[in-house]
Amino acid sequence: MIKIIDATLANIDQYEISREQLLFFCEGMKQIGILDMEISTKVYHMFGTLPEGIRFYLRLDPFQKIADFQGIYKYVISNIENLANCISSFQINDSREVQLLRKHGPLDFVKIVGLDDLLCGNYTFVMKEIMSIFAGKEILFCPENTYDCASALAIIWLGLGGKAVTTSFMGIGNLSATEEVYMAMHVTCRYKPNQSLSILQNLAVWYEKITKKRISPIKPVIGQKIFYVESGIHVDGIIKNPANYEAYEPQLVGKETTIVIGKHSGTNSIKLKCNEHGIDVHSQSDIDLILNKVKQICMEKRSGLTDDEFLGLVREVLADERKKMDC
Amino acid sequence: MRERRWIVDTTLRDGEQSPGIAFTEQDKVELAIMLDRIGVYEIEAGIPEMKVESLYYIEKIKEGCKNARISLWSRMNVEDVKNAVLYKPDLLHIGVPVSYIQIYSKLKKNKLWVQKTLEDCMKVANEAKVEVTVGFEDASRSDEGFLLSMARLTRNLGGNMVRVADTVGVLTPPRAGSMVKKLVQEAGIEVEIHAHNDLGMAIANSIESAKSGAKYIDCTLFGVGERSGNCDIYKFLNASDRLFDYGIDKKNVKELEKVFSKMLDRGNHDDSYTF
Numbered sequence: 001m002i003k004i005i006d007a008t009l010a011n012i013d014q015y016e017i018s019r020e021q022l023l024f025f026c027e028g029m030k031q032i033g034i035l036d037m038e039i040s041t042k043v044y045h046m047f048g049t050l051p052e053g054i055r056f057y058l059r060l061d062p063f064q065k066i067a068d069f070q071g072i073y074k075y076v077i078s079n080i081e082n083l084a085n086c087i088s089s090f091q092i093n094d095s096r097e098v099q100l101l102r103k104h105g106p107l108d109f110v111k112i113v114g115l116d117d118l119l120c121g122n123y124t125f126v127m128k129e130i131m132s133i134f135a136g137k138e139i140l141f142c143p144e145n146t147y148d149c150a151s152a153l154a155i156i157w158l159g160l161g162g163k164a165v166t167t168s169f170m171g172i173g174n175l176s177a178t179e180e181v182y183m184a185m186h187v188t189c190r191y192k193p194n195q196s197l198s199i200l201q202n203l204a205v206w207y208e209k210i211t212k213k214r215i216s217p218i219k220p221v222i223g224q225k226i227f228y229v230e231s232g233i234h235v236d237g238i239i240k241n242p243a244n245y246e247a248y249e250p251q252l253v254g255k256e257t258t259i260v261i262g263k264h265s266g267t268n269s270i271k272l273k274c275n276e277h278g279i280d281v282h283s284q285s286d287i288d289l290i291l292n293k294v295k296q297i298c299m300e301k302r303s304g305l306t307d308d309e310f311l312g313l314v315r316e317v318l319a320d321e322r323k324k325m326d327c
Numbered sequence: 328m329r330e331r332r333w334i335v336d337t338t339l340r341d342g343e344q345s346p347g348i349a350f351t352e353q354d355k356v357e358l359a360i361m362l363d364r365i366g367v368y369e370i371e372a373g374i375p376e377m378k379v380e381s382l383y384y385i386e387k388i389k390e391g392c393k394n395a396r397i398s399l400w401s402r403m404n405v406e407d408v409k410n411a412v413l414y415k416p417d418l419l420h421i422g423v424p425v426s427y428i429q430i431y432s433k434l435k436k437n438k439l440w441v442q443k444t445l446e447d448c449m450k451v452a453n454e455a456k457v458e459v460t461v462g463f464e465d466a467s468r469s470d471e472g473f474l475l476s477m478a479r480l481t482r483n484l485g486g487n488m489v490r491v492a493d494t495v496g497v498l499t500p501p502r503a504g505s506m507v508k509k510l511v512q513e514a515g516i517e518v519e520i521h522a523h524n525d526l527g528m529a530i531a532n533s534i535e536s537a538k539s540g541a542k543y544i545d546c547t548l549f550g551v552g553e554r555s556g557n558c559d560i561y562k563f564l565n566a567s568d569r570l571f572d573y574g575i576d577k578k579n580v581k582e583l584e585k586v587f588s589k590m591l592d593r594g595n596h597d598d599s600y601t602f
Contacts, residue, residue, distance in 0.1 A: 117566070117569075119500065119531050119534050119535065119566070120534060120538075120566070120567055120569065120570045123500075124501075147530075147562075147565065147566035147567075148530045148531075148559070148562045148565075148566055149528075149530055149531040149534070149566060151526070151527040151528060151531075152499065152500050152527070152528040152530075152531030152532070153531070155499055155526075155528070156499065156500060156501060159499065159501060177527055180526055180527035180528075183526055184499070184526040184527070184528065187497055187526065188497065188499060188526075218345070218524075218550070218551070218552075218554070218555050218556045219555065220496075220524055220525055220526060220527040220555040221526075221527075221555075223555060225346060225347070226525075226554045226555050227554065228346040228347070229346060229553070229554075230344065230345075230346035230347070231344045231553070233402070234344075234553065236433075237429075237433045240432060240433055240435075241428070241432040241433065243428055243432070244428060244429055244432055244433045245494070245495060245553075245554075246495065246554075247495040247496055247497050247525045247526070260346045260347060262346060262347060262348075262349055263343070263349035264343070264344055264349075298349040299349055299350075299351050299352075300351075301349070301594060302348075302349050302350065302351065302354070302590075302593050302594030303347050303348070303349055303594035304346060304347040304348075304349065
C-alpha cells in the first residue's frame, strides 16, 4: 500500500497561524484519507495535545532532543545511526551523490530529499539504485520542486514500486503538491477510487488565508477556473460527454463544469446559456447575431462576458430584431 | 554539445482558449513579433474559422516575423481546411481525434471515417501546397495500435510530423516517453508534444518527450490554456535548457512575460496567472 505523507505543517513556520487553523488542516487531510503528516517543532508546541487519528512525523534539528517530544510516530533527523522511531534524512542535490548513500545501507528507515533535476537524467536508474541500496527498508521519497517536476517525480517513484512519498499542499516548502500527486494516483492508478476530495476547496481557502497568497485560477486540481470552459469545440464535446474533455469529474473536487461566454464560444454555448436563464432563442439567425456580437465585444474588452453582460447583450439583440420585424 | 529542440508557442491559439482571455488582432501581432524576436521556432497564430478575425492579422504576423514559422489550427473538416489554406500559413495543424472516447462519443463516427476524412483534408492541403502537422487529439487515451496506424497513414499521405496531444493532461513521463519513442521508431515520423497540466505534469511530460525523440515542444506564456493550462515556456526552459538547445535565452522570456502580463491586465484578468 502506498503512503502519501503530507509535510505542509512542517513548512509553514513563517506564517501566523492559530491552533484552530492547524486542526482544520489536519481534519481536511483526514477527510481525504491522508493519515500521515510531517510537522515542525513549532507546530508541535502549538498543538499542545496532538489530534487523534494521525501518525505524526516530527522534523527535528540536530540540537533537539527526542525525549522532549512525546506522542510522535517517527522523528525525522539528519542522523546516520539506527535509532528507535527515527528516520534518517538525506539531502541529495545531484543524482551522482546517490552513491554516497551506499554506506548507509544498513539504516532501517530513510528519507531522501532533493533530486530536483532528476527528470533530466536517467531517473529510472537512479530511483532503482536508491531502492536497491535500501532494499527491504522503508524509504520516504521527497523530491524538491525547483524545476517544477516534483509531482511527476513522486508519481514515477510510486510507479516504480516506491511505497511512500512526502508532499505538501500547494507544494509549499518547494515540494511536490499533495493534491497533484493524490489526483494523479487517483486518475492513473485508481488510488482511493471512492474518496471524495471536495474538502480540497476549503483547504485552498485555508491556504490563501494563511499564506496571504492567491492560488492561480488554473492551478491543477484546486484552481477556481479549471472546469470553466469557453471554446465552442470543448463545450460541444462536454455536452455530449464530459469525459471528452475532463480527466475526472469536477464534483470529485467539489466543483462543477461552468460554461463561460467569450470570444471562442460557439452556438451551443449561446443556446445553453440562454436556456439556463430562461430565455427562448429559437431562430438560428438570432443565435448567429448574438454570437457575432459576443465575439466582437470580447475582443474589444479583451476578456469574456459575465452572465449579466451576456444577458444584457442578448436582450439588446432580441429587442433590435423585434423592432426590425415591427417596421 | 546540447541537442537541438524547437519551441512551438501556442499562446495565441490554445492559450487564448483559456476561458476569459481574448486578444485583439493587434495584440496577436504584437505578441507574435515579440515571440519571433526571442527565437521561438513556430508561432501557432489561431483558428481561422473564427468569424470575427480577418486575414489581416495573419498577414501582419507573417510580415512582422523574421524567422518564426507561422501556423494555424484547423478541425479535421474539409471545409475548415479549405478555409485555412487561404491564409497561406507556413504550416497547418489539423486536429484529428484519435481516442475511442473522442471518435465514438464526441464525433459519433468510427475509425474508418477518421482515416477517410484525414485523407480528404490532407488532399486539400497538399493541393494548396501547405505543409501539415497531424495533431493527434487525446493521444494519451488512445489505443496504441490505432495511434501507430494513424501515424503511418499520415506519412503515406505526405505528412512528416504528428503532434501528440495529451488533451486532458493525464500522461505521466514514462508513458509520454514510451509513446513518443514508438512513434519515432516504429512509424518513422517526427513528433511534436502538446502537454496539458491537469495533473501538474506538463513540464515533466514535455521534458521526457524531448528526451525520447520529440523535436518540437508546444508551450504557452505562463502556461495559459484550457483548464489547468499548457506547458509553461519559461518553466520548461528553466528545467531543461541544460539538456537541450532551444535557441532561446530564458531571460528574454521573462521580459516577454512582463509585456504579456500587462496585456492580460488590460482585460482585467487575474494577475495570479503568473503563479
